[in-house]
Amino acid sequence: MHRFANPGRFLRLADRLQPWLVLATVIAFAAGLYYALFHSPADYQQGETVRIMYIHVPAAWLALFAYCTIAFASACALIWRHPLADVAAEAASPLGAGFTLIALVSGSLWGRPMWGTYWVWDARLTSFLLLFFLYLGHMALAQAFDDRQRGRRAAAILALVGAINVPIIKYSVDWWNTLHQPASIMRMDGPSIDPSMLVPLLLMAVAFQLFFFTALLARMKAELLSARLRTAMFNRLRSGAAGRAG
Amino acid sequence: MEPIRTYLAMGGYAAFVWPAYAVAALILIAFAIDSWRRVKRATAALRRLDGQDAAPIGAAGRPRRSAAPDLPDRSLPQDRSAQS
Numbered sequence: 001m002h003r004f005a006n007p008g009r010f011l012r013l014a015d016r017l018q019p020w021l022v023l024a025t026v027i028a029f030a031a032g033l034y035y036a037l038f039h040s041p042a043d044y045q046q047g048e049t050v051r052i053m054y055i056h057v058p059a060a061w062l063a064l065f066a067y068c069t070i071a072f073a074s075a076c077a078l079i080w081r082h083p084l085a086d087v088a089a090e091a092a093s094p095l096g097a098g099f100t101l102i103a104l105v106s107g108s109l110w111g112r113p114m115w116g117t118y119w120v121w122d123a124r125l126t127s128f129l130l131l132f133f134l135y136l137g138h139m140a141l142a143q144a145f146d147d148r149q150r151g152r153r154a155a156a157i158l159a160l161v162g163a164i165n166v167p168i169i170k171y172s173v174d175w176w177n178t179l180h181q182p183a184s185i186m187r188m189d190g191p192s193i194d195p196s197m198l199v200p201l202l203l204m205a206v207a208f209q210l211f212f213f214t215a216l217l218a219r220m221k222a223e224l225l226s227a228r229l230r231t232a233m234f235n236r237l238r239s240g241a242a243g244r245a246g
Numbered sequence: 247m248e249p250i251r252t253y254l255a256m257g258g259y260a261a262f263v264w265p266a267y268a269v270a271a272l273i274l275i276a277f278a279i280d281s282w283r284r285v286k287r288a289t290a291a292l293r294r295l296d297g298q299d300a301a302p303i304g305a306a307g308r309p310r311r312s313a314a315p316d317l318p319d320r321s322l323p324q325d326r327s328a329q330s
Contacts, residue, residue, distance in 0.1 A: 037267075048257040055270045098273045106266040113262050211274060215281045222284035229292050236295075 005083055007224045014217045021214040028207035035200035043197070052110040054200050057185070058208040059102035063131060064166055066096030066212060070138065071163040074156035084220070086152040087227075089159060090142050091219035095212055097135035104128060115179060123172035124180035127165055134162040 036054035043050035070089045077085035107125070108118040119125065138155050145151035173182040185191045191198060256263040 042257060047259060048263055049259045051256070051263050052266045055266060059270065095277060098277055102270045102273055105269045109262045109266040109269075113259055211278075215277050218281040218285050222281070222288045225285070225288035225292055229288060229295060232292070232295050 007083060007227075010084055011221060011224055014221045018214070018217065018221075021210060021217065025207060025210040025214050028203060028210050032200060032203035032207045035203055040200045041196055046114060049110055049113055050197065052106050053197075054204045056103055056106040056110060057201060058205040059099045059106065060128070061205060062208045062212055063096055063099040063103050063128075064169065065209070066092050066099060067131060067134070067159075067163070067166055069216075070096065070159045071166075074159040077152065077156050078160070084224075086149075086156070087220050087223050088216070089138075089156060090152065091216055091223060092212075093135055093139045093142070093155075095215055095219075097132060097139065099208070099212075100128065100132040100135060104132060120179050122178040122180055123176035124169065124178045127169045127172050130165055131169060134158070134165060138162070 032054070036051055040051070040054075042048045046053075069092050073082075073085040073089040073092070076082040077089065107128075111120075112118050138159055141158055142151045142155035145154070172178060173180055184193050185198075185201070193201070254260060254264075
């Protein structure tokens with residue numbers, strides 16, 4: 001990890017990766033959408049609403065993945081003061097909130113025709129709504145202090161405390177009687193879903209994952225460049241003041 | 247036209263399938279544009295600063311009290327120097 005602790009080295013690496021990541025993301029989305037919308041069957045129970053699953057499930061996975069990224073980065077920031085960890089956590093937070101929102105909205109649009117309701121307060125849905133609020137809290141807290149470092153520290157602690165919600169979300173469908181169905185992909189006995197539906201689902205999951213990495217890298221790069229700009233402005237101000245004094 | 251209309255109807259679930267895809271597309275595209283703009287803005291501001299000898303102070307950004315992350319961090323173990 002410390003090999004990429006140097007922001008200069010990270011920026012060079014990000015610059016080199018960026019065009020390939022963008023290209024891979026576009027290709028993955030094109031393939032995923034083709035399978036999801038054209039080249040997959042309707043479900044015998046859910047009908048065409050099964051196509052909502054191809055964005056709902058990847059978005060929900062990424063919502064959890066982004067939170068794990070933030071929690072891991074926050075631990076790195078608090079324990080080792082890794083200079084990029086805070087930047088990564090702050091950059092990942094709005095993306096995670098976006099994925100959570102997609103999962104909540106698409107799930108609710110699926111629930112209306114299939115369950116007969118947009119929303120129920122079952123354990124999975126409620127813990128996922130909590131995840132959304134954790135993201136909002138994380139974003140707000142990171143910006144809440146004049147001293148950026150203090151805000152990031154507070155946000156990191158919130159992220160670590162909130163990490164308890166991740167296993168709760170994952171196992172909520174096993175621990176409680178939820179209206180939400182249990183896992184059908186991440187199972188001990190392998191996925192219980194037909195390959196004709198597994199292919200679009202996994203392609204879309206790859207696309208969402210690539211999108212996350214691409215956007216995360218871009219936002220981290222923007223923040224590092226802004227930090228460099230702030231330092232340069234500060235130095236210029238200081239040397240200007242010294243010049244006038246001398 | 248008929249097959250297209252049938253397809254768009256999504257077996258009667260068009261009002262649920264398409265909004266779900268639209269919301270996802272909207273959010274992802276918004277993030278893509280915002281992320282790209284942030285990089286452009288920061289790159290342009292840095293270039294402007296490099297190009298000027300006396301920048302209009304206070305115009306491009308506020309100096310912050312906190313340590314910028316691209317300063318060398320002394321609290322990190324320096325792998326290289328430890329080896330040499």
